[in-house]
Amino acid sequence: MPIFHECQRCTACCRWPGQVRLSDAEITRLAAFKGMAEREFIERYTKLRSDRRGLTLLEKPNGECVFLDGNNCSVQSVKPQQCRDFPNLWNFHGFEKTCHAIPRVVGQAEQVRLIAQATQRSSDEVARLLESKL
Numbered sequence: 001m002p003i004f005h006e007c008q009r010c011t012a013c014c015r016w017p018g019q020v021r022l023s024d025a026e027i028t029r030l031a032a033f034k035g036m037a038e039r040e041f042i043e044r045y046t047k048l049r050s051d052r053r054g055l056t057l058l059e060k061p062n063g064e065c066v067f068l069d070g071n072n073c074s075v076q077s078v079k080p081q082q083c084r085d086f087p088n089l090w091n092f093h094g095f096e097k098t099c100h101a102i103p104r105v106v107g108q109a110e111q112v113r114l115i116a117q118a119t120q121r122s123s124d125e126v127a128r129l130l131e132s133k134l
């Protein structure tokens, strides 16, 4: 049954422990958004991932993402793909206990369209990713 989880912007996913993986292109976009050189951005806002395979965003001392500003993502327009993809393209067992996204049963084409819109991916890409999860 195709389901679309409609985000309620509760920001719980910006507050729980975990790493936000960053691709090189995302670092370039985020640094430009902040008006910083990439090296400066990397030094100020990132650290090595625990698997040492790349960089992750820093967390504040209280555990929330360094870019969470009250109840808003301060880099919303350029936030990493990992943030956009949750919870429709990845999630974890029991995520519904904390995430307030509303699950809606939708048609298959509607599911692809809505997820593409939410994740800013192309419909073809979303369709492929959903298929690979089956």
Ligand code: SF4
Pocket: 013, 014, 020, 057, 065, 066, 067, 068, 069, 072, 073, 074, 075, 076, 079, 080, 083
């Ligand atoms: S980058 Fe934005 S959306 Fe992603 S975890 Fe940080 S505050 Fe949340």
Ligand code: SF4
Pocket: 006, 007, 008, 009, 010, 011, 012, 013, 014, 086, 087, 098, 099, 100, 101, 102
């Ligand atoms: S994805 Fe879930 S946890 Fe994250 S902001 Fe939306 S409703 Fe909240």
